[in-house]
Amino acid sequence: MLSLKSTEILRLGVANLLVHPGRSVLTMLGILFGVCAVVATLAIVEGISLKMQEEVLKMGATNIIVAARxxxxxxxxxxxxxxxxxxxxxxxxxxxxxxxxxxxxxxxxxxxxxxxxxxxxxxxxxxxxxxxxxxxxxxxxxxxxxxxxxxxxxxxxxxxxxxxxxxxxxxxxxxxxxxxxxxxxxxxxxxxxxxxxxxxxxxxxxxxxxxxxxxxxxxxxxxxxxxxxxxxxxxxxxxxxxxxxxxxxxxxxxxxxxxxxxxxxxxxxxxxxxxxxxDWEVQVPLDRLDALERTKWLFVVLGVSIAAISLLVGGIGIMNIMLASVTERTREIGIRRALGAKRRDIVSQFLVETVVLSTLGGAIGVFVGVLMAWGIPWALARVAEILKVGGEAALSNLSRTVVTPGAVILALSASIFVGIASGVYPAYRAAQMDPIRALRHE
Amino acid sequence: MSLARLIELTKTYVMGADVVVEALRGINLSVEEGQYLAIMGPSGSGKSTILNLMGCLDRPTSGRYILGGEDVSDLGDAALSEVRGRRIGFIFQSFNLIPQLTALDNIEVPLFYQGVHRRDRRRRSMELAERIGLGPRARHKPMELSGGEQQRVAIARALVNDPLIILADEPTGNLDSKTGKEILALFDDLSSRGRTLIIVTHDEAVGRRTHGIVRVADGNIVSHEKN
Structure with a gap:
């Protein structure tokens, strides 16, 4: 579909982003925080869920408890x-x-x-x-x-x-x-x-x-x-x-x-x-595991929704910067069009820039999110120590966080999606420019 | 057979509800291979519109434009881009180099969109940088080059795809007279090597160096003098 080899477009995109490194980094931040939030939230939920599963398993997954009531x-x-x-x-x-x-x-x-x-x-x-x-x-x-x-x-x-x-x-x-x-x-x-x-x-x-x-x-x-x-x-x-x-x-x-x-x-x-x-009750710990699984998904959906808002804001940020960048580079677009660039070449050039930005932001976000997931239990333990809080029970559910491959994949694909979604409109605007007017643009 | 033929070409712009500007009112022009033509006329006479149409940046309202034996008057946007990339070389008054690219990278842009391999592009751009006398300054960005050097880069870029026709819009307009003469000498050299060149200019002295002057006024060709 693309008329150029993708590595060439990628190289061009990266080169263009490096023209304004500071701006690129700032643009990335929104996605970075969003992805970081996704990864950390999922890690906490997963950690709590695992801990609760263990407690249910303490009662024995192969057990049935018949209790008097x-x-x-x-x-x-x-x-x-x-x-x-x-x-x-x-x-x-x-x-x-x-x-x-x-x-x-x-x-x-x-x-x-x-x-x-x-x-x-x-x-x-x-x-x-x-x-x-x-x-x-x-x-x-x-x-x-x-x-x-x-x-x-x-x-x-x-x-x-x-x-x-x-x-x-x-x-x-x-x-x-x-x-x-x-x-x-x-x-x-x-x-x-x-x-x-x-x-x-x-x-x-x-x-x-x-x-x-x-x-x-x-x-x-x-x-x-x-x-x-x-x-x-x-x-x-x-x-x-x-x-x-x-x-x-x-x-x-x-x-x-x-x-x-x-x-x-x-x-x-x-x-x-x-x-x-x-006057009796049959308890199946295995059923509690299932209930736990459902509760966990509820929290996953909740956490991811909140993080999605952050990603949305990040995406709007990227779109904003790209629209400004398209206006700023009107002349360049005109030159490229005059020298043989098709509309879709222009679209892919700007799309690649947003996707590179958001993916890189996403990757760094995953890294920071993993660090956070790793640091939260440690920090809570220190806080509890300093405040001499005996409330181990309250904190014990946060004593472990687990980063799953699924969470990382979800976060990365979300950031790539945001990159595409936020790049489409600016790229379209760029491609629709009249080359003659674009060439005259000061 | 002519290299480029404009037949009864018109171009009208609709500016508003009932404001219609007739930029070209039926132009007939034939450019032979190896010809070096100047298009002259006052501002607003339609000479830039002719250049835009010949450069496939725009489509005529009516009439035909035959370039290299192919009727390109009704081609779609993608096809026109292809024609520009392969058959046209542009040189602009304000050089129009891409600021973040080095001189060599700028020279390579047309080849980039034709999918020419990186190594081949670099070989070709180095060759051209050498030919236009850019030498060691080929790795500099446009901002670091003088006006004359920038226009040389633009000329190299116009040559890189080995075009049928080179279109220059006031190429010396932004240069001092000494540098302008150097650039014109480069044009003479290209012409003597058989390149087909169309140059839009205000300057009679520039016009006298060409094979012929096409004078335009009010969207019509008023005369076609041979030098």
Missing amino acids: KPAESQSASTGDQGHALAYGLTYDDAERIQSSIQGASVIVPARKIPVTARYLTRRNRVEVFGTVPWYTETYGIEVTQGRWLAPLDLKKMDNVTVLGSSLAVELFPHEEPLGKVIWLGENAYRVIGVLAPRGSGSAGAGGEDFDHVAYIPLTAASRRFGNVILDRSVGSHSFEMCELHEITVKLKSAEQVRPAARIITGLLEKFHDPKKK
Whole structure:
């Protein structure tokens, strides 16, 4: 289509831009900032998204979590009615039914959660007692820093042993060695056999559970010592609850099995639980990943729209300068036309200039954007340090940014597009000039 | 057969709703190969319009223009550009060099648009720079050259595509008389080598050096004298 070899036109364009290097650089800035904004925004969104994905994956992508939920109408029934215990939640029968119906489930972990007060000497602490089974660790990657995790024998013997979450261990034993010490969980004494590494609070979709402020005990011990009735005095007025199991985690061998299995479990629970009083919930972490993906795209679209405005302004800047340049070079256009340049030669000459400008601006913008993406977490960490802000949680989502090839390609193609779009009109104006008048132009 | 023939050529400009300027009212002119002609006349007589039409910068309102055996009166814009690039050499009063290009680059511009390879262009422009006596100043930009040198560059540029016809519009108008004479000597030399030259001028002394003077007034050719 072009009558000249493209390298020749490119060389000519670059030469013309170098005639006014300062002007060219200033013209580029708009695109540079726009592209820089695109790259940095996408890097931040990608970083947040990855971090949230990791947190969901902590719950296990091949897991299905069946959780007990207090039915909605139970609130009024329980308060003030002390003689009547609210019965709800999952049962051991449910666990057995799930076990027998799901093929390919590698582990099934039942669990109970009981809120109690933990005491050691004079120190007390509201904690959640988590009655579970030794194979809990196979579903959730748990790391023991001191002592050991619950053993099958502990379960069988209904031993009063406990493994402490990391922050609970520090609160109860700020100075002492926790291993072998005896603490009180509610009415009973338990021997500390292990301490876990910090697991972090599942801020992203894990229901805000604090995994570190938990005392783990054998499930058998939990039902024996605490019974199935739980007296909760935490909110002034007390209420009774009856709940065999609070949670059943089903671990499958592969992610493809998760959704069919979740349907089977939902079916089972619908069949055996009162449909008017839904007291259970099936959580699929994999579904949360999908929801996360959608949220991420929302932010991508938002971020890119804002950056697009900057690119638009940059494009208008280029167009403005090019229109001025076309007027300024009217005579040159006339000369070139007289010496044999066709209209399309003139069009390509000016288009090449805008595209070179915007592409170069885009390339530098990508570079600066990558630097920014790299610098933002670092700068935030420094700011947090200086201000002594403990709000790590708030900043932790920005602790990592990821520049994807897709973001770079998007930014570069956007800048090339802006170059073409902003160059078309000035180039057209230049090409439409009458050569005779252009030659006379002073 | 004539190299260039203008047959009953007219050109009218519509300036406004009912203002029509008749720049040319039926011109007949025939230019033979190797001829060196001067077109003379007062300002507004239509001599520049003749030059523009002969240079294919403009199309006639009516009449025919045959250049090198081809009727170019009705060609489209792209085709006319092609004709200008390959068959015409322009020399202007105000030199019309592109300021950001060196003398050599300026000489090469017509070849650039014909897609001639860079190396061939450079070889040809160096050759011409040498011939017009530019020597070491060929790598300078127009601003750094004297008027005479600039016009020499323009002449080299007009020769670079080996045109059928060279059109010069007041080529000595912006030069002092000594430099003007040098440029005219260069024209004489070109003519003696067989180039076809048309020169628009006010200067009778310039006209006397040519093979013939075409006098124009009010859009008509009033006389065609042979020297």
